[in-house]
Amino acid sequence: MxxxxxxxxxxxxxxxxxxxxxxxxxxxxxxxxxxxxxxxxxxxxxxxxxxxxxxxxxxxxxxxxxxxxxxxxxxxxxxxxxxxxxxxxxxxxxxxxxxxxxxxxxxxxxxxxxxxxxxxxxxxxxxxxxxxxxxxxxxxxxxxxxxRPIGFELLPEDFTLPQLKQLYDAIYGKSIDDRNFRKKILSTDLLIKTDKKDKSTSKKGAFVYQFDAEKYNDLRKQGYHLDLNV
Amino acid sequence: MxxxxxxxxxxxxxxxxxxxxxxxxxxxxxxxxxxxxxxxxxxxxxxxxxxxxxxxxxxxxxxxxxxxxxxxxxxxxxxxxxxxxxxxxxxxxxxxxxxxxxxxxxxxxxxxxxxxxxxxxxxxxxxxxxxxxxxxxxxxxxxxxxxRPIGFELLPEDFTLPQLKQLYDAIYGKSIDDRNFRKKILSTDLLIKTDKKDKSTSKKGAFVYQFDAEKYNDLRKQGYHLDLNV
Missing domain, CATH: 3.90.79.10 (Nucleoside Triphosphate Pyrophosphohydrolase)
Incomplete structure (x- = not known):
């Protein structure tokens, strides 16, 4: 010492x-x-x-x-x-x-x-x-x-877009624009759409998605910047 | 204890x-x-x-x-x-x-x-x-x-737009687009244009600007988010 x-x-x-x-x-x-x-x-x-x-x-x-x-x-x-x-x-x-x-x-x-x-x-x-x-x-x-896609750390592996949007509402402390949010999040190409549907909240149901962590890690290494400022 | x-x-x-x-x-x-x-x-x-x-x-x-x-x-x-x-x-x-x-x-x-x-x-x-x-x-x-306008901490009180742009080039480690940068930085409304001109680097000279720290602090209190992603 x-x-x-x-x-x-x-x-x-x-x-x-x-x-x-x-x-x-x-x-x-x-x-x-x-x-x-x-x-x-x-x-x-x-x-x-x-x-x-x-x-x-x-x-x-x-x-x-x-x-x-x-x-x-x-x-x-x-x-x-x-x-x-x-x-x-x-x-x-x-x-x-x-x-x-x-x-x-x-x-x-x-x-x-x-x-x-x-x-x-x-x-x-x-x-x-x-x-x-x-x-x-x-x-x-x-x-x-x-x-950064930190929201996905908080969601279960399977989630619907309405659930993801609700999480962002909760984080931001306000109701964010639904159409704008969908557009932004889908354009990131980081969601895997499964063929499952969650019918717990509506008759029509909502498709179940998963987050593509592997793809995100690849993109991040190339200097990718996620923009979810909705 | x-x-x-x-x-x-x-x-x-x-x-x-x-x-x-x-x-x-x-x-x-x-x-x-x-x-x-x-x-x-x-x-x-x-x-x-x-x-x-x-x-x-x-x-x-x-x-x-x-x-x-x-x-x-x-x-x-x-x-x-x-x-x-x-x-x-x-x-x-x-x-x-x-x-x-x-x-x-x-x-x-x-x-x-x-x-x-x-x-x-x-x-x-x-x-x-x-x-x-x-x-x-x-x-x-x-x-x-x-x-955030942290760049201004590094510049003298009086600066020209070419100097500000050079600083961002140095921080980003690349030559950023001049016209895009001018447009973004001027649209923030955080620069005070003085009537002085710096003629050290060109005959025509470049106007001298100052950073409006007071205005930035007011805006920041209102939740203003500076976007200088150029």
């Missing part, structure tokens, strides 16, 4: 978004803190980074601990470091976000840790600066949904 | 971009490390975060120490935290970036710390993961230049 400088606690907080296709609601995963200060209050899922642990491994560990999920969308978002942000000590927290399909969450594992989904417009009071973290995540969701 | 967990060194690295209007070159500010390991090798400017210091204050301190500049564009970009990224110890480093006007740098202060501008395509070997940091900054510069 060469450096001589005071050290600081480093934590991971993980903002998990899920989308409830049936209720058309964006949700966030919260749990009740197990440590003082603020034990029992609502918090993002999180934990401290170990001395010998890569940050990204720490984030994966936290996510898996509370959700049972591995190999899902998980990215670093921002680092929070006000000196007085945590009355329990000097903690720098690196915020990661994850977008998961609601039905993939391992409910037994989530229950074991007291983790629960909350509607974004019905959040309980959150500890520390965790509400700022959620608000940043909401902004990033809108920004990212315009330029 | 409530928490019981091993602590980690937290550092700031600051990626400073400047634009040389005369040479039409994007440059990055580097200095020779003063501490082992890798003392004497080229590095981004940086330093450790103090125990009682907000991260953003630490970033401002580092920037001012090496450049003499305060109150300039300075934003957090990403946090680097591989466990083995620094052979000198476990260090998590928060990368900030700053965009400054080349002629505002206090050269005496920079010289005192051995800081020097380097062309982006003539970088020396950098310590640790600092080359990754520069490459991330270059990507972010392109992305941001399309949606």
């Amino acid at each position: 060469t450096y001589n400088h005071p050290k600081i606690l480093v934590a991971i907080d993980c903002l998990v978004f899920g989308y409830d296709t049936a209720e058309n609601d964006l949700k966030v995963l919260l749990f009740q803190r197990e440590v003082e200060p603020f034990a029992g209050e609502w918090s993002l899922i999180g934990g401290f980074v170990n001395e010998d642990e890569n940050l990204s491994d720490g984030a994966e560990r936290v996510l898996e601990k509370f959700t049972g999920l591995k190999d899902v969308f998980l990215e670093q978002l921002s680092t929070y470091g006000k000196a007085n942000r945590d009355p329990g000590g000097r903690v720098v927290s690196i915020l990661y976000w994850s977008l998961i399909k609601l039905d993939e969450l391992h409910r037994d594992i989530a229950n074991e840790h007291g983790a629960r989904w909350f509607d974004l417009d019905e959040l309980p009071k959150l500890v520390l600066d965790h509400e700022d973290m959620v608000r940043l995540g909401e902004e990033k969701l809108v920004q990212n949904a315009k330029s | 409530t928490y019981n967990h091993p602590k980690i060194l937290v550092a700031i690295d600051c990626l400073v971009f400047g634009y040389d209007t005369a040479e039409n070159d994007l440059k990055v500010l580097l200095f020779q490390r003063e501490v082992e390991p890798f003392a004497g090798e080229w590095s981004l400017i940086g330093g450790f975060v103090n125990e009682d210091e907000n991260l953003s204050d630490g970033a401002e301190r580092v920037l001012e120490k090496f450049t003499g500049l305060k109150d300039v564009f300075l934003e957090q970009l990403s946090t680097y935290g591989k466990a083995n990224r620094d052979p000198g110890g476990r260090v998590v480093s928060i990368l900030y970036w700053s965009l400054i006007k080349l002629d505002e740098l206090h050269r005496d202060i920079a010289n005192e710390h051995g800081a020097r501008w380097f062309d982006l395509d003539e970088l020396p070997k950098l310590v640790l993961d600092h080359e990754d940091m520069v490459r991330l900054g270059e990507e972010k510069l392109v992305q941001n230049a399309k949606s």
Whole structure:
């Protein structure tokens, strides 16, 4: 150890978004803190980074601990470091976000840790600066949904165009133009139209689509820029 | 102090971009490390975060120490935290970036710390993961230049449209279409045309413009989205 400088606690907080296709609601995963200060209050899922642990491994560990999920969308978002942000000590927290399909969450594992989904417009009071973290995540969701196909992380594998459009309505927080949206999304050529029809919401039914992740990855390597600014 | 967990060194690295209007070159500010390991090798400017210091204050301190500049564009970009990224110890480093006007740098202060501008395509070997940091900054510069008026942070207060277009050429790394660029940038209504002319590069001269920061801030509050994707 060469450096001589005071050290600081480093934590991971993980903002998990899920989308409830049936209720058309964006949700966030919260749990009740197990440590003082603020034990029992609502918090993002999180934990401290170990001395010998890569940050990204720490984030994966936290996510898996509370959700049972591995190999899902998980990215670093921002680092929070006000000196007085945590009355329990000097903690720098690196915020990661994850977008998961609601039905993939391992409910037994989530229950074991007291983790629960909350509607974004019905959040309980959150500890520390965790509400700022959620608000940043909401902004990033809108920004990212315009330029990357992150919405598909939130949908089941099979979806209809009305479902996809409802998700974008939920992300943007407004009803977007249906015809314009269809035109834009179909022109990307990233949807695979199956011959299945979903008749749960109308007699005529809506064709079931799947997202072509492989094609997107190929295009992305060539510098492709998705434009879903509808 | 409530928490019981091993602590980690937290550092700031600051990626400073400047634009040389005369040479039409994007440059990055580097200095020779003063501490082992890798003392004497080229590095981004940086330093450790103090125990009682907000991260953003630490970033401002580092920037001012090496450049003499305060109150300039300075934003957090990403946090680097591989466990083995620094052979000198476990260090998590928060990368900030700053965009400054080349002629505002206090050269005496920079010289005192051995800081020097380097062309982006003539970088020396950098310590640790600092080359990754520069490459991330270059990507972010392109992305941001399309949606925010960050280019103006790099230009002198008075500039001509050919100079602005050259800056975008330098950021995008290609010659963009002149007529299209003029049309887009003028349609934003964010440039103030002065009655001065710059005749240094042509007999006819080019009108001198200024950026209307106040108007941009008003528009931004209303949810305005700059589109400079040319």
